[in-house]
Amino acid sequence: MPYTGRVIASTPSSDERAARFLSPAGRARVQQAVTELHEWLGSRLSTTQAVRAQHGRGEAYGPVQPPDAVAWPESAEDVSRIVATCSRHETPVIAFGAGTSLEGHVTAPYGGVCIDFSRMNEVLSVNPADADCVVQAGVTREQLNAYLRDTGLFFPVDPGANATLGGMASTRASGTTTIRYGAMTRNVMALQIVLADGRIVRVGTRAAKSSTGYDLVRLLVGSEGTLGVITEITLRLYGVPEKTVGATCVFPALRGAVDAVVEIIQSGASVSRIEFLDELQVRACNRYSQLSMPEQPTLFLEFSGTAESIDGQVARAEEIAQSNGGAAFEWAADDSARARLWKARHSAYFAALALRPGCECLVADVAVPISQLAAAVADVRRDIDAAGLLAPIVGHVGDGNFHVLFLLQPGAADEWQRAEKVYDAMIERALRVGGTCTGEHGIGRGKRTKLVAEYGADVVELMRAIKGVWDPQGILNPGKIFL
Numbered sequence: 321m322p323y324t325g326r327v328i329a330s331t332p333s334s335d336e337r338a339a340r341f342l343s344p345a346g347r348a349r350v351q352q353a354v355t356e357l358h359e360w361l362g363s364r365l366s367t368t369q370a371v372r373a374q375h376g377r378g379e380a381y382g383p384v385q386p387p388d389a390v391a392w393p394e395s396a397e398d399v400s401r402i403v404a405t406c407s408r409h410e411t412p413v414i415a416f417g418a419g420t421s422l423e424g425h426v427t428a429p430y431g432g433v434c435i436d437f438s439r440m441n442e443v444l445s446v447n448p449a450d451a452d453c454v455v456q457a458g459v460t461r462e463q464l465n466a467y468l469r470d471t472g473l474f475f476p477v478d479p480g481a482n483a484t485l486g487g488m489a490s491t492r493a494s495g496t497t498t499i500r501y502g503a504m505t506r507n508v509m510a511l512q513i514v515l516a517d518g519r520i521v522r523v524g525t526r527a528a529k530s531s532t533g534y535d536l537v538r539l540l541v542g543s544e545g546t547l548g549v550i551t552e553i554t555l556r557l558y559g560v561p562e563k564t565v566g567a568t569c570v571f572p573a574l575r576g577a578v579d580a581v582v583e584i585i586q587s588g589a590s591v592s593r594i595e596f597l598d599e600l601q602v603r604a605c606n607r608y609s610q611l612s613m614p615e616q617p618t619l620f621l622e623f624s625g626t627a628e629s630i631d632g633q634v635a636r637a638e639e640i641a642q643s644n645g646g647a648a649f650e651w652a653a654d655d656s657a658r659a660r661l662w663k664a665r666h667s668a669y670f671a672a673l674a675l676r677p678g679c680e681c682l683v684a685d686v687a688v689p690i691s692q693l694a695a696a697v698a699d700v701r702r703d704i705d706a707a708g709l710l711a712p713i714v715g716h717v718g719d720g721n722f723h724v725l726f727l728l729q730p731g732a733a734d735e736w737q738r739a740e741k742v743y744d745a746m747i748e749r750a751l752r753v754g755g756t757c758t759g760e761h762g763i764g765r766g767k768r769t770k771l772v773a774e775y776g777a778d779v780v781e782l783m784r785a786i787k788g789v790w791d792p793q794g795i796l797n798p799g800k801i802f803l
Contacts, residue, residue, distance in 0.1 A: 337798050338429075341410075341431065346410070347431070354388055357389065357402060361402075372390060375387060375436065376426075376428055377419075377426070378420065379420050380681050380682070384427075387428035387431060387432050387433060388428075396512060396552065399435060399440075399549055400514050406432070406795055407795060412428065412431060412797075412798050413516075414426060414427075414428050414433070415457075416434050417458065417486050418460065418483050418484050420479075421487065422683050424766050425797070427799075429765070437458035441459050441460075441484075443455050443459060448473060451556065454552060455555065456552055457550050457552065457553065459485050460484050461477065461478065473559060475557055475558075476507075477503065478496045479495035479760065486550045486553065489504050490544055491761075493760060494721070498721075503760070504541055505542070508524070509524055509525065509554040510526060511540055513548035513550050513551065516791040516796050520551070523540065524537040544800050545796060547786070547787065548790065548796065563626065565622070565634065565651065565652070566621065566623075567620075567623075568650045569647060569649050570618050570646065570647050571641075574599075575698055577618070578596065579694050580646055581690075581717045582690055585690055585718060586690075587636055587640060590625060590629070595715065596619055596697075596717040597617070598712055600675075600710075601671070601725075603615045604668070605667070605668060607675075608667060608670065621637065622662075623637070668725075669725065675712070676710055679728055679730070682725075682726040683726075683761070684723060685715075687722075688753055692755065696722070697717075700745075701713060703742045710727045716760075719759070722759075751774055768800075768801065768803045
């Protein structure tokens with residue numbers, strides 16, 4: 321029998337939040353909080369229009385929705401005091417890392433105070449014997465790996481953007497290396513967070529495993545700032561491989577490239593990265609990154625391990641690629657060439673934007689079981705072409721996750737409607753075969769209806785009930801995940 325009751329009183333709806341936060345009384349409370357914070361923070365709090373606008377939008381979703389103020393804490397105790405002040409005045413709180421998220425996670429639809437973590441950017445400890453480290457939330461992944469350069473260790477999760485590790489934990493980030501090292505879910509061991517009332521707590525440990533109580537670390541990783549504000553993260557590290565080689569492989573047709581990915585994964589070949597670019601995305605990367613790759617569906621591959629182990633893995637993957645119509649591997653001859661190749665892959669979003677100057681980009685992502693990948697990519701390519709849209713496809717296809725970058729003219733309502741129709745069909749197909757509406761972008765504001773489509777109203781209500789316990793006033797990143 322379907323569940324029809326409520327576990328507890330859950331969080332308010334969007335309309336109820338708007339009425340409370342945006343009412344005259346709600347606006348007065350926000351101004352009281354901002355005034356109180358300004359008296360304490362001084363120059364570390366800004367209400368200027370330009371700064372607020374800078375913090376009112378992520379990379380690719382929707383209009384600017386600025387907060388009322390931006391605060392720059394320098395310690396967990398600062399964050400605690402900021403959140404406690406906002407709690408007393410029922411004022412929304414939005415955490416801000418590098419602003420690279422894609423589903424409106426950092427927007428402030430109800431105003432409030434944005435907490436910018438750029439000054440909380442210290443690596444607090446590295447424990448080489450245990451292969452872990454503790455960092456503040458504002459440390460970026462590139463900064464951490466530069467710090468680790470002489471230790472023989474590195475942090476592998478690579479979403480492409482130089483995101484902050486706090487933001488990556490909040491959005492359960494993954495990326496090009498997920499196929500080998502997993503997403504943030506696997507690599508966050510412990511967290512320090514500030515709760516909605518300002519209390520500082522720690523969850524998780526540095527032990528390799530634990531069976532104590534509920535796994536609150538996994539609950540918080542991916543909660544998008546709606547349950548607590550992350551201030552410190554304990555991360556798992558890995559040894560730098562003895563040898564790493566990179567290659568590209570072109571295919572005459574999209575289907576062959578994706579089929580090759582599926583077979584390479586199923587063969588057990590130890591690939592550390594395997595990325596797909598369709599011919600349109602290759603053209604964009606050639607122009608933007610000054611490359612000269614054939615403009616055909618292409619795989620970017622990387623293999624790492626001992627010198628003895630790599631040759632066999634590469635030979636197996638190349639044989640599979642050629643059996644699916646792929647050409648011989650083109651090798652990135654040295655570290656600098658390999659770095660250039662992956663820099664081009666990481667710049668795919670900006671390369672795509674340059675294909676249509678002045679456009680806006682609707683970035684779509686889904687993930688499907690690997691056996692369903694080829695059909696999912698082929699179906700969406702067919703829909704894009706039938707709709708007359710310009711939209712490259714790129715993805716971390718080794719784990720069944722791919723992206724469509726719809727390049728749309730601002731204000732062209734019919735074009736946006738066609739893109740939304742293609743995107744809806746892409747998600748519907750993914751859900752039908754046991755996939756998900758978002759492999760790594762998260763829900764934010766952009767996919768709130770899709771969360772219900774994926775899990776059903778009963779499960780989403782359970783999530784809302786958890787939110788209600790952790791944040792009874794609904795002040796932590798309101799308007800995200802839930803309608």
